[in-house]
Each structure stands twice: as structure tokens, then as C-alpha cells.
Amino acid sequence: MQAQGDNIVCPICLEVFTDPVTTACGHNFCMDCLQDYWDHQAVIGECPYCPQCREPFSSRPRLRKNISLGEIAEKFTREEAQATAKRPLAGPNDIPSRLCQKHHKLQELFCRTEGGLVCYTCIREEHKNHDAIPLQEERARKVVSMDIIKEIKRMQVKVLEFLDKEERAALVQLGNSIQQKQGKLADLNKQNLWLTDLLDNASDQQFLQVEFTPPPCDHSKLPPPVWPGCPCVRDLPHCSLPFWSGNGTRLSRTQFDASLPTPIRSGFTLAISPFASCETDYCNLNFDPNTASEELLLFKETHSVLNMGILMESFFGSCQGFNHWPQVLCTRSLCEGCHYWEVEVSDSWVCLGATYSYMHKTGKSCIFYLIGRNNTSWCLEWDSLKFSVWHNNIQTVVKGSYYKTIGVFLDYAAGSLTFYGVTNTMNLIYRFLTTFTEPLYPAVMVSSGGSITLKQHPLP
Numbered sequence: 001m002q003a004q005g006d007n008i009v010c011p012i013c014l015e016v017f018t019d020p021v022t023t024a025c026g027h028n029f030c031m032d033c034l035q036d037y038w039d040h041q042a043v044i045g046e047c048p049y050c051p052q053c054r055e056p057f058s059s060r061p062r063l064r065k066n067i068s069l070g071e072i073a074e075k076f077t078r079e080e081a082q083a084t085a086k087r088p089l090a091g092p093n094d095i096p097s098r099l100c101q102k103h104h105k106l107q108e109l110f111c112r113t114e115g116g117l118v119c120y121t122c123i124r125e126e127h128k129n130h131d132a133i134p135l136q137e138e139r140a141r142k143v144v145s146m147d148i149i150k151e152i153k154r155m156q157v158k159v160l161e162f163l164d165k166e167e168r169a170a171l172v173q174l175g176n177s178i179q180q181k182q183g184k185l186a187d188l189n190k191q192n193l194w195l196t197d198l199l200d201n202a203s204d205q206q207f208l209q210v211e212f213t214p215p216p217c218d219h220s221k222l223p224p225p226v227w228p229g230c231p232c233v234r235d236l237p238h239c240s241l242p243f244w245s246g247n248g249t250r251l252s253r254t255q256f257d258a259s260l261p262t263p264i265r266s267g268f269t270l271a272i273s274p275f276a277s278c279e280t281d282y283c284n285l286n287f288d289p290n291t292a293s294e295e296l297l298l299f300k301e302t303h304s305v306l307n308m309g310i311l312m313e314s315f316f317g318s319c320q321g322f323n324h325w326p327q328v329l330c331t332r333s334l335c336e337g338c339h340y341w342e343v344e345v346s347d348s349w350v351c352l353g354a355t356y357s358y359m360h361k362t363g364k365s366c367i368f369y370l371i372g373r374n375n376t377s378w379c380l381e382w383d384s385l386k387f388s389v390w391h392n393n394i395q396t397v398v399k400g401s402y403y404k405t406i407g408v409f410l411d412y413a414a415g416s417l418t419f420y421g422v423t424n425t426m427n428l429i430y431r432f433l434t435t436f437t438e439p440l441y442p443a444v445m446v447s448s449g450g451s452i453t454l455k456q457h458p459l460p
Helices: 002-007 031-043 067-086 120-124 135-201 204-209 253-258
Strands: 020-022 028-030 109-111 116-118 132-134 296-299 304-307 327-329 338-345 350-355 377-382 387-391 394-398 405-411 416-422 426-433 441-446 451-454
Touching (some): 020 067, 028 031, 109 135, 304 441, 338 350, 377 426, 377 441, 387 426
Antiparallel strands (some): 109 116, 109 132, 296 304, 304 451, 327 441, 338 405, 338 451, 350 441, 377 387, 387 394, 416 426
């Protein structure tokens, strides 16, 4: 009876089937349970799939009752009801007594040392000096523990759903990119075949009469021209070319450097690495768990951080130190030379930059404790709409769209902290120019639901 009952239980409600239906993948569910499950998927914008094996369906299937399985479920329900009616009820002597068998007194305490019920006389004799508490207090403690375990499991489901959604979105984006590039490649192949045929077969007269029209170009997508004072020109190593002004006058290195703006900003694109030493200066960083807020979840060997947000508020109170805000420092301090690192950020409110190792003990409401809101830290902020840079609680809005990967270059001796949007090119977002007086710690802030990953490069 038990084995048969396990086969006619709905995987969603864990009850005997009511109006069972069968999906295309062969799994069975209650009709109402499956309809409610797919209704929830439609609300959150997901395609329907089997709740048991997660096989996706291109459209919502039309469900039909499994008549045979329904008859088996009804028969099982009737037999179970008849068997229950025949079972004898428990009598007064069948209920375990709470009286102590040795002292014949009511067991009102729980001995946590030995894990059993005891009376007050037991505490004075064989359970003397044991950790004993009232039954109500022990029950309340266990209820809280069970609630915490239940909430942690619910959070695990949320995290898995978040990662699954991010993976599906990345696959869709990758598929679209591949289709676009395949289309461009097909167009180029057609043009190549046409030009090859023209060169091989056309006479001189036919060749000269053909008018070749290049493909249209969207000039709005082209980067702005590189002007003579561009920092990418200044940073080119081993450059031996002379410098020229707009009217043809040759400039000296001193005159050229004087024409550079301070600080340097905007979003022009570099077709090469902005610094020849990016590869050699790349540093693999790790987050320091001791500086992380309680709502931040560190994983993958402390290379990635995820903000659990309001999921953690009911279990953790406020804390002291850097983690008043949902932010975390890296373990490594940078105090000399050049350093470069890259981070992958989600399209949510995030900040990344560098700070001195200060530990004010102010309230969480103090905005000056957030990186960039004081004179000892510098940061780049993305708020899902625009980029801003912060230092000494002064905001400067800069141009640029969302980048999944951000590159950060620190030249400590030169007092330079530069942020780049990294695609197949390096796009300058902003550069801080200042004088650093203490070791700098890379730092990030992640809002609720956001995530940041420190990219790791193989060591040379």
C-alpha cells in the first residue's frame, strides 16, 4: 500500500492526485497544481517547463486528464479511508506520561546536556550542574532554529533561481551576438565573391565602368577622433614620433603634456591596450570576508560577491566597521608601482574604487562612510542608468553606457586612478589625478540583488 501510494502522489502538493494530467515528458501532476505553477511562471516572464525534470516547452501545453491514473488514485483513497477506519484508537494508557519514573514528579525541564526531560528533583541529584532549561524555552529555541533552516533553504532556492536566470540571459545574449556576426560574415563573403569574379573575368573597360558602393556606415557608432592631447597618445610607450599642433606647428613633449586636461574623462575608444604593461601589472585580488557586510555572500574562493538584500534582515542586526554599508575591501593593499585589475558587475547599483584603510565607528545612516563620500576614497558608480564618479562626497556625472566588465588601472606614484569599460576595446570612462599618501585597498559596494566578480588571470 505504501509503495503504491508513493507512485500516485503529486510532486507539487505531495498529496494523492486530484484530476491527474500527464506532460509530454511523461511526468504526472494534479491539474490545478500544474496550472497554478505555470501561471506563476507566466507572471515572472518565464517559459513553461516541467516542474520535475525542468524540460522546457515552446508554448503552454494543452492538458488532458489521465483517466487511468485518476481511477487508481480514487481507488487508493477509498482503500486508505477504509483501512484508517479499522485501526483502533489510542487509549489513555497509550499516551506517554510526563511524570518522572524515578521521582513521580512532573517533568518540567529539558536537560540540554543529556537531551532528555527531567524534573526538579533530578536536577538536584543525578543531573546536578547540568544545563537545564524550561520546556517552553527549549521549544521556542527549536522553533527559531527550524525557522532559520527553512529561511536558509528558501534563500538557497532564490540564489539558484537567480543564477539560472542569469545563465539563460547570457546564453540568449550570446546567441543574438553570434547571429549578428554570422550575418555580417555572410555579407562580407558575398562582396568578396563579387569582387573576385570582377577581377578574374571582367575586361578593362567593364572593370572601369563598374561603380563600387561601400556598405553604409553608422557614424553615430564611431568613436570620436583622437585629438593631439589624447591620453592614449601620451601613454603610448617608446613613442618616437614628433607632436604636431592643429596648424602644423611641431610641439615639444613639455608643450604636448601641458595641453592635456585634468582630470581626463569621457568615453573615447582605444583600439589597443591603454598601457603596454597591463598584462605584467595585472593583479589577482580576493575579497576580505572580515570587512564584508553580513548581507554580502562571498563565494568562488572569495572572487565573487552577491548581495542577499532583505533576505538577511530578519536574522542579522547592525554591525561595526567598514561593513555598515553593503561593501567589502580586498585583502591586498597597493602602495607603490602600477596595478591593473578587472571586475564583472551586474546591471544594478554598484560602486568600485579604492580607499585608505580607515574604520570609522559611525551609524549606518552616515553617508560619509560609503566609498567616495569622503576625502579618503575614490570610486566609480553605476546606478542602472548612468555612470558617476565620487570623491569627498562630490558627484561628477560622466558619459558612458553599461559595461559588464570594468578595468581599473592604478599608478600609485603618479597619483592616477583610471576606470575603463572593457569590451573588445578599452573605453576610457574617467581618470582621477591626485596624490596618494597611504596604502590603497580596492573596494566595492553592491546593492540588493547585485553581484560583482573579480576576474582572475593566470600568472605569467
